[in-house]
Amino acid sequence: MIKKIVIFLSLVSFGVASVLSYEELKTKPKSLAKDYYIYRLMTEGNVNDKELKSLRSGVFRDRGKLKTALDKRIGSRTFYDKCKGVNAKNILDANLTCKLNRLGGVKFVSRLSPAVRNSLASELSSYPDVVNLLNGINSENPAKYFANTKNVKNFFSYFKSLDEKNRANKFNFALSPEFGAMLGSDSYFKTFITDAVVNQNLVTLRKSLIDINPANFDSQSSFYLGINAIKFKQDDKSVKFFNQAINSAKTSQDSDKANLWIYLVTSSEEALLKAANSKDLNMYSLYAKELTGNTNLNIVIPKPTKNSVAGYDEKSPFDWVNLKAKVKNTPKESLNELATKFDTKKTQGEYIYIKNIADGYPDNFYPTPFMEHIGTSDKQRQALILAIARQESRFIQSAISISYALGMMQFMPFVANDWASKHDFGNFDQDDVFKPEVAYKMANIHLDWLERYLYNPVFIAYAYNGGIGFTKRMITQRPLFKDGKYEPFLSMELVHYAESREYAKRVLANYVVYSSILNPSANISIIELINNLTNPAKTDSYRK
Incomplete structure (x- = not known):
């Protein structure tokens, strides 16, 4: 995906222009595809406000630029709020339900005066988390207050409410081992510790976590605590975290990553061989395989003989939406039969999608579809295009991302239109990137630019x-x-x-x-x- 440049999956080409009408769209299933075409209809087509209001009920993801455009055109959706009108000035007069509703957010509580917070804390004594939040915001440093009172919920809520500068000011203190362990049991901890280690801030807090017991931590949290120990030159202490990352790993890549890091730190041949013998092909296992001379990649390269699936338009996002729904509703024992149907030259992505669900086959499919359109004889460029396409779209020609990135190579519409205007793409419509010959041609142009x-x-x-x-x-x-x-x-x-x-x-x-x-x-x-x-x-x- 190219942020601000490229992005996610593919779409259809409906003639010269692919702006679908209200009549065509109103019966389409809720999906990112429908959202994308509603947006195109709004910005490029002809639709009245009444029709837009009707279409909005079928929006799949009412966020981002589609929501912004709809709000500007027909107004935002309004939801009944029985506490409407309750604010920082009259919160003391509100009923209990509305008080608890409003006091659930750090930013609202922060707008109250200390006296009002004290009054509410006395009144709501049977709601300990609310009282803790009110008292914490009244303290000199709420982060330390929540840590000292061991309130994980409010500690993380306060962290989320601050920008990077204020986080550094408020959270850079040593945590007790007990509270650190409590934080590690919360699902947000992995985001918290990853952010702190990657951005290399909160130095004092991070240092206090080096000796923490990671026994119940998830794999990502444990891994970044290991990286944290390494950043403090406590290499020997990183190993306990990497071992916990392996013990709690939910994917092969997570365990391969931790095993390779154990090898990097300790030179453990056992850890290296574990990564090298992984059935998953990832950066860590491939590195370990090369080091150990293990050439067994265990890959599957589909070699379909049929050209296409009758009745299925591989360039139609709605056909892809309908196929995913069909797969979801098909008994697992019948999925291999469906996969076989899609084992064609034009639907290798769909075939692999169904096959992986059908039998849980490791994701070691490496198709080489549409090589007649790859646009270059250079093998390294071919490998790079296929490598990116596999990650972007898994070669599904007609998928669409939440950012409305299109095609196998996931170009954003504005990027596709820009490249097309500067190169010879004929009578171009942005949905043409759903065609493999267009997607690959545009990929070569874009990679030519990046490789400068x-x-x-x-x-x-x-x-x-x-x-x-x-x-x-x-x-x-x-x-x-x-x-x-x-x-x-x-x-x-x-x-x-x-x-x-x-x-x-x-x-x-x-x-x-x-x-x-x-x-x-x-x-x-x-x-x-x-x-x-x-x-x-x-x-x-x-x-x-």
């Missing part, structure tokens, strides 16, 4: 997902991808934009696998690609 500045598939992936500006700032303004212990693995875990952080790892793994498929003799090395990330001459034109 970036030379490594990891950095190219960061830019494809987060934007080239994001990537430039990350490698020039942050202390990342420089020589140092555990580099560049450590920097890859500290990329501050979470989506790009994980996206680039997956694209890298895809790229290595596709390189081995398309050009085995090239011997593309994931070890070399990763090690090169600290060498500007091998990665980018921004660093000198």
